Amino acid sequence: MTDTDAGCHRNDRDDAARWLIALLARLPGLGPRSARRAALHLLKRRDALMIPLADAISETARTIKTCTVCGTLDSSDPCRICSDETRAHGPICIVEQVGDLWAIERTGSFHGRYHVLGGTLSALEGVGPEALGVPRLLARLKEGGVSEVILALNATLDGQTTAYYLTEVLADSGVKLTRLAHGVPVGGELDYLDDGTLMAAFSARRSVETP
Amino acid sequence: MTDTDAGCHRNDRDDAARWLIALLARLPGLGPRSARRAALHLLKRRDALMIPLADAISETARTIKTCTVCGTLDSSDPCRICSDETRAHGPICIVEQVGDLWAIERTGSFHGRYHVLGGTLSALEGVGPEALGVPRLLARLKEGGVSEVILALNATLDGQTTAYYLTEVLADSGVKLTRLAHGVPVGGELDYLDDGTLMAAFSARRSVETP
Ligand SMILES: [Zn+2]
Ligand SMILES: [Zn+2]
Numbered sequence: 001m002t003d004t005d006a007g008c009h010r011n012d013r014d015d016a017a018r019w020l021i022a023l024l025a026r027l028p029g030l031g032p033r034s035a036r037r038a039a040l041h042l043l044k045r046r047d048a049l050m051i052p053l054a055d056a057i058s059e060t061a062r063t064i065k066t067c068t069v070c071g072t073l074d075s076s077d078p079c080r081i082c083s084d085e086t087r088a089h090g091p092i093c094i095v096e097q098v099g100d101l102w103a104i105e106r107t108g109s110f111h112g113r114y115h116v117l118g119g120t121l122s123a124l125e126g127v128g129p130e131a132l133g134v135p136r137l138l139a140r141l142k143e144g145g146v147s148e149v150i151l152a153l154n155a156t157l158d159g160q161t162t163a164y165y166l167t168e169v170l171a172d173s174g175v176k177l178t179r180l181a182h183g184v185p186v187g188g189e190l191d192y193l194d195d196g197t198l199m200a201a202f203s204a205r206r207s208v209e210t211p
Numbered sequence: 212m213t214d215t216d217a218g219c220h221r222n223d224r225d226d227a228a229r230w231l232i233a234l235l236a237r238l239p240g241l242g243p244r245s246a247r248r249a250a251l252h253l254l255k256r257r258d259a260l261m262i263p264l265a266d267a268i269s270e271t272a273r274t275i276k277t278c279t280v281c282g283t284l285d286s287s288d289p290c291r292i293c294s295d296e297t298r299a300h301g302p303i304c305i306v307e308q309v310g311d312l313w314a315i316e317r318t319g320s321f322h323g324r325y326h327v328l329g330g331t332l333s334a335l336e337g338v339g340p341e342a343l344g345v346p347r348l349l350a351r352l353k354e355g356g357v358s359e360v361i362l363a364l365n366a367t368l369d370g371q372t373t374a375y376y377l378t379e380v381l382a383d384s385g386v387k388l389t390r391l392a393h394g395v396p397v398g399g400e401l402d403y404l405d406d407g408t409l410m411a412a413f414s415a416r417r418s419v420e421t422p
Binding site for chain 1: 226227228230231234235237238239240241244245247248249250251252253254257260261262263264265266267268269270271272274275284285286308309310313402403
């Protein structure tokens with residue numbers, strides 16, 4: 001027996017609990033052992049947690065859409081950020097992932113709009129500018145009204161390569177380009193930062209020299 | 212903002228993703244941050260993982276029952292262990308939790324039946340012998356055919372207090388009483404042991420001196 005066997009020992013493909021554990025073990029942060037604990041935790045709280053969780057997952061899967069403007073996930077399209085008229089139209093903050101947008105929203109220090117790339121450029125994985133919605137971003141800039149593009153990418157090699165590419169692409173757009181202040185640890189990912197560090201990095205953002 | 216805020220920053224009770232994150236954060240091993248990561252992981256794998264997981268949770272919640280013989284959770288009652296005629300009727304292994312039963316089953320080193328207490332005696336929390344199914348256990352012994360009761364409780368204070376209580380209760384039953392061999396680390400919980408240690412502890416189990 002190895003620890004990778006998520007369920008109990010019986011060979012039964014119809015075993016509902018075993019199948020549940022196998023699926024839970026595919027969540028980030030849950031290995032086979034913690035997936036078993038999570039399943040038992042659910043089974044002991046059938047009405048209070050298990051059924052509400054099943055409903056919440058179905059409901060979210062059914063209702064969540066990708067915003068056709070900014071690329072984030074929300075129950076409406078355009079998302080509630082893009083359609084919120086109290087938010088500034090000037091600044092657009094470019095992030096890699098929806099989780100980064102959530103992290104910035106939690107700081108409450110940014111009141112503009114977003115552009116969610118959904119990843120970074122990767123020749124290896126065949127991720128080009130189109131997959132990251134760069135043409136969509138350029139179209140937003142052409143519509144006018146954008147005063148600043150904030151590059152809030154991860155301080156990783158991939159993030160910085162992508163930021164450099166965007167710097168080149170946006171050089172002639174006439175829009176002010178900024179990036180998050182140093183304060184983001186080198187090699188660090190935004191979603192792991194505490195809110196205070198992220199807030200400080202945001203308010204001390206600085207201009208990017210365009211080539 | 213504190214880190215205990217599981218969702219994004221908007222105050223919207225109808226936010227499906229926020230509600231999903233709040234529920235995921237109640238699973239053991241997932242804090243608010245990892246719950247957000249898990250939710251995004253699901254949202255990116257809607258058909259491959261998110262919908263199957265919702266279905267598995269519903270299905271398991273709907274079909275899993277508590278075995279009226281041994282107290283484990285299974286899709287049938289009596290459970291597949293209790294109704295498996297190839298398993299020995301002689302030995303009954305007493306465990307605290309269903310997770311402990313699963314851990315022992317994974318070792319493949321026990322082929323008898325179980326009795327799942329569902330906890331330990333606790334005066335503080337008002338858990339008495341009835342809540343642990345001790346009368347049900349005694350009734351099983353009265354039916355005859357039981358050759359050995361193996362006390363496979365956690366090596367914690369609560370587990371050992373409960374084991375001591377069971378030793379007293381079962382002293383006059385005429386059934387051989389054993390406990391797991393030392394090898395279970397003091398203060399350790401069965402479900403955290405590697406299978407090899409658990410297997411060794413199982414095969415070296417020894418008689419309990421009855422008072
Ligand atoms: Zn949007
Ligand atoms: Zn049973």
